[in-house]
Amino acid sequence: MAEDLTIIRSTDKETQYQSLIPQIEALLDGEPDLVANLANICAGLKEQFKWFWVGFYLVKEDELVLGPFQGPVACTRISKGKGVCGASWEQAKTLIVPDVEAFRGHIACSSLSRSEIVLPMFQNGNVIGVLDVDSEDLDQFDETDALYLEQIIKLIKL
Numbered sequence: 001m002a003e004d005l006t007i008i009r010s011t012d013k014e015t016q017y018q019s020l021i022p023q024i025e026a027l028l029d030g031e032p033d034l035v036a037n038l039a040n041i042c043a044g045l046k047e048q049f050k051w052f053w054v055g056f057y058l059v060k061e062d063e064l065v066l067g068p069f070q071g072p073v074a075c076t077r078i079s080k081g082k083g084v085c086g087a088s089w090e091q092a093k094t095l096i097v098p099d100v101e102a103f104r105g106h107i108a109c110s111s112l113s114r115s116e117i118v119l120p121m122f123q124n125g126n127v128i129g130v131l132d133v134d135s136e137d138l139d140q141f142d143e144t145d146a147l148y149l150e151q152i153i154k155l156i157k158l
Helices: 013-028 034-049 083-091 143-154
Strands: 053-060 063-070 077-079 095-097 115-123 126-135
Touching: 013 034, 013 143, 034 053, 034 063, 063 083, 063 126, 077 083, 083 095, 083 115, 083 126, 095 143, 115 143, 126 143
Parallel strands: none
Antiparallel strands: 053 063, 053 126, 063 077, 095 115, 115 126
């Protein structure tokens, strides 16, 4: 298991992901605890990209419940279909929101969040959680983020 990350400062986010993903793999290698692994993924992403908020919500019964995260205090429970996280869960797909104010039903856990990407986590074809990333900047996320964040999610042993 790696115990530190080498953070590269580059304007090219693809280069940043390509440097970070093997390091996340090393962090997860040999660690069976889901919470520990989710926490380290959040820390790695927050350190590398300096995003406003990075965290996981896990499906528990009929709600998404806050899991490991990095950033300010967050909403604790989200209903299916509510906000970007609930919509990603309901639709079972990645959602990229360039301006959260324009997203119908957006849940403002923080008024500082301006754009968001949410990616579902699957187990046996069912959504069991989501990775939620928020930025203080408009239009922060794109298909490059979706591609690499989906790769990171696939590294998680559920």
